Amino acid sequence: MSEEQIKNLEEQFEARILRDDKIEPKDWMPEKYRQTHIRQISQHAHSEIVGMLPEGNWITRAPSLRRKVALLAKVQDEGGHGLYLYSAAETLGISRDEMFDQLHTGKAKYSSIFNYPALTWADMGAIGWLVDGAAIINQVALCGTSYGPYARAMVRICKEESFHQRQGYEIMLKLANGAPEQKDMAQDALNRFWWPSLMMFGPKDDESPHTAQSMKWKLKRKTNDDLRQQFIDQTVPQADILGLTIPDPDLKWNEAKQGYDFGEIDWDEFWQVVKGHGPCNKERMKARVNAWENGAWVRDAAMAYADKKSELKNKQAV
Ligand SMILES: [Fe+2]
Numbered sequence: 001m002s003e004e005q006i007k008n009l010e011e012q013f014e015a016r017i018l019r020d021d022k023i024e025p026k027d028w029m030p031e032k033y034r035q036t037h038i039r040q041i042s043q044h045a046h047s048e049i050v051g052m053l054p055e056g057n058w059i060t061r062a063p064s065l066r067r068k069v070a071l072l073a074k075v076q077d078e079g080g081h082g083l084y085l086y087s088a089a090e091t092l093g094i095s096r097d098e099m100f101d102q103l104h105t106g107k108a109k110y111s112s113i114f115n116y117p118a119l120t121w122a123d124m125g126a127i128g129w130l131v132d133g134a135a136i137i138n139q140v141a142l143c144g145t146s147y148g149p150y151a152r153a154m155v156r157i158c159k160e161e162s163f164h165q166r167q168g169y170e171i172m173l174k175l176a177n178g179a180p181e182q183k184d185m186a187q188d189a190l191n192r193f194w195w196p197s198l199m200m201f202g203p204k205d206d207e208s209p210h211t212a213q214s215m216k217w218k219l220k221r222k223t224n225d226d227l228r229q230q231f232i233d234q235t236v237p238q239a240d241i242l243g244l245t246i247p248d249p250d251l252k253w254n255e256a257k258q259g260y261d262f263g264e265i266d267w268d269e270f271w272q273v274v275k276g277h278g279p280c281n282k283e284r285m286k287a288r289v290n291a292w293e294n295g296a297w298v299r300d301a302a303m304a305y306a307d308k309k310s311e312l313k314n315k316q317a318v
């Protein structure tokens with residue numbers, strides 16, 4: 001293709017983005033758009049399946065049958081989200097094996113929040129309330145993203161996330177209104193998950209290397225700082241209803257901006273965890289790699305079964 005032709009295609013592409021057209025897998029797209037989307041969608045998929053680990057850890061210890069059923073369903077949903085997203089990423093020309101390889105070798109990132117441990121049952125409440133709550137805010141913004149398969153996956157995922165958020169909040173509500181020990185557990189979980197939840201929106205806008213391009217391509221519809229502010233403004237009144245205290249002495253309503261001012265995030269901790277030095281990075285990767293290796297026989301058996309079936313079908317057709 002001549003340079004002139006590529007320039008033409010690029011102009012048409014930018015015009016489509018401006019018109020809010022969805023970009024579909026077979027459409028022409030700039031290579032950088034493809035690569036950026038592969039990176040973001042696969043990281044998102046990895047976050048869903050690694051996110052199954054801290055909560056999966058509590059399924060056998062849920063305090064009642066009802067709690068067990070809800071948690072089991074939630075963890076299963078996260079696996080499903082991973083599957084939609086891996087499929088969306090595959091439409092851009094990367095294979096699932098390659099994505100798993102990137103995850104297992106540490107080349108690909110996933111959300112750092114899952115590198116924090118889930119120490120008590122109250123953490124199931126805090127994770128649902130705060131982590132799924134923060135995920136919804138990020139993901140609702142993505143329902144309008146320009147890449148069609150990603151946007152459609154997000155619509156479905158968001159519906160399930162709001163159930164996750166509510167079941168987490170309900171656990172918190174129960175504990176916060178329970179015995180003093182239960183309320184302390186809920187407060188402790190909030191103390192540990194509050195700041196990592198704020199970090200889920202990523203670095204500040206002026207330190208976020210991909211924000212400008214991602215906004216232009218409508219991969220991102222709102223900036224990290226805007227989304228973080230929205231999360232705080234929405235969550236503080238919910239903590240008030242619980243009668244719990246947000247662990248931030250600088251948190252204060254600002255009448256002029258109609259939002260809360262808040263304290264400085266520990267960015268040093270943020271980068272430490274991103275770089276692999278969080279409390280559970282090694283443990284999470286070990287669990288993933290083990291699951292992959294121990295599941296090899298299941299994949300082999302499924303392939304052998306599929307081959308036999310198609311052989312049989314071919315014989316019958318003859
Ligand atoms: Fe999810």
Ligand SMILES: [Fe+2]
Pocket residue numbers: 078132135160161164
């Ligand atoms: Fe979720």
